[in-house]
Amino acid sequence: MKILLVGEAANHRNQLANWLEIPCEILTVPFPADGDVSFAALADTVDVVVSLRIPHLAQPARQFRLLQVPGAGLDGINFTSLPETAWVCNVFEHEIPIAEYVLMAMIHWATGFDAMRQAFSFDNWATAYRQRIPHQEIAGKTLGLLGLGHIGKAIAKRARAFGMRIVAVQRSSVDLEGPTDAVLPLDRLHEMLQQSDFLVIACPLTEETRGIIGKAELEAMPNSSVLINVSRAEIVQERPLYDALLARRIAGAYLDVWYRYPIGENPNAKPSSMHFDRLPNVVCTPHSSAWTDGIFERRYRFIAGNITRLHNGKPLENVVRMPNRERLSR
Missing domain, CATH: 3.40.50.720 (NAD(P)-binding Rossmann-like Domain)
Incomplete structure (x- = not known):
């Protein structure tokens, strides 16, 4: 061979x-x-x-x-x-490391871990201790999953262990084995978006899913919700996502997948036409969630x-x- x-x-x-x-x-x-x-x-x-x-x-x-x-x-x-x-x-x-990345992102956001770390002061310990700010928990929060394949099910299984409520959307609304609270068909996408504290993009990129999350879908999400994309960037429309994050119509995002890659005839491509990395409510990583x-x-x-x-x-x-x-x- x-x-x-x-x-x-x-x-x-x-x-x-x-x-x-x-x-x-x-x-x-x-x-x-x-x-x-x-x-x-x-x-x-x-x-x-x-x-x-x-x-x-x-x-x-x-x-x-x-x-x-x-x-x-x-x-x-x-x-x-x-x-x-x-x-x-x-x-x-790849579902194992991607699911771990998603859980890390949700916990990182809910705990405000970066701010918590910055608040610590050796020299002003008394002040730091007395002025602690309560943070959130992911237990009881609703996780919206767009896609319930290998990745979606691995995420759902781990999120269930943290006490999250899980609502998924996929083409077939049947999920006999997955640890979900509800599985909705694609035409009920907005119903899932409206209740999602965290929205995870976990479906494949197809002609049906390309651009499926746009301005209307982002506006359907609660202002406190966070989008996590570990699938393909093009599933979420680029400009509407940037505008929603800039205006805080959604609270934040964790983006591990991008609109352009430095391959083929464009070895110096930028990841996006907009600087998501300059937005304080966005965590950008270089397609590394599964890179273990x-x-x-x-x-x-x-x-x-x-x-x-x-x-x-x-x-x-x-x-x-x-x-x-x-x-x-x-």
């Missing part, structure tokens, strides 16, 4: 090699596939491509058998550039397993697109 690791995936060659159970040749190209004219030719020399992004190609790749996306999101994949005979699979494992040492071990163990299954003719896991069977039979 011949494997091509593209872009960030190239950094994990050794982790993949450690988990592989079959002899493989691993090639690495430490640039993103975006815009690289040689990508199709290179991809046609291997059996498996591991990449978060596949650009639009004038001539689609023809040969490789599996595109293994080393993450959950598929919005960076141009499916028309793939061989019709290729399987496409993704991998999760544990996630890469878990993901590349899974990827190695899928490559082994492909080699042995066994069913693949986390299949998001099956091959065109008519092409396979030719």
Whole structure:
């Protein structure tokens, strides 16, 4: 088996090699596939491509058998550039650190931790002690979840342990296993927004969800509510979010995902057209909520397993697109 690791995936060659159970040749190209004219030719020399992004190609790749996306999101994949005979699979494992990030953000906001720390004074201890300001608790607060997939359920499970009330919105309003108080269909989004102390964006970016949170949705939220985005920036409209935060129509935000990234033809891109980082009620982080040492071990163990299954003719896991069977039979 011949494997091509593209872009960030190239950094994990050794982790993949450690988990592989079959002899493989691993090639690495430490640039993103975006815009690289040689990508199709290179991809046609291997059996498996591991990449978060596949650009639009004038001539689609023809040969490789599996595109293994080393993450959950598929919005960076141009499916028309793939061989019709290729399987496409993704991998999760990011729900654990993302859920921890969300709980950290909610506790950080409710406790006013930064102000609490700044209020401490060794030299003026008596004053600091006597002038303590009561802070909030997240117990009893309502968590609104836009999306109840792997990430949403992991967040809900942990939030339940802190005594939060949980209301989710997803396309299907059925949730037989998740620890939620209510699951609403998408057409009742505003009902969920109106009662959310914290709103967490946890759904995938699709044509249906792109820009689904705009001016009207932000105005439906309580003025005291906090938005936390750990999915894709484009789910929330950029300018309305900035204006709502600037005017304090919502209390604050934790933003870990961005509207532009320094990849492909724009290596010096800014994260947004507006300076969210200059707003005192916004915490900005560089798409780091899932960037832990544990996630890469878990993901590349899974990827190695899928490559082994492909080699042995066994069913693949986390299949998001099956091959065109008519092409396979030719």
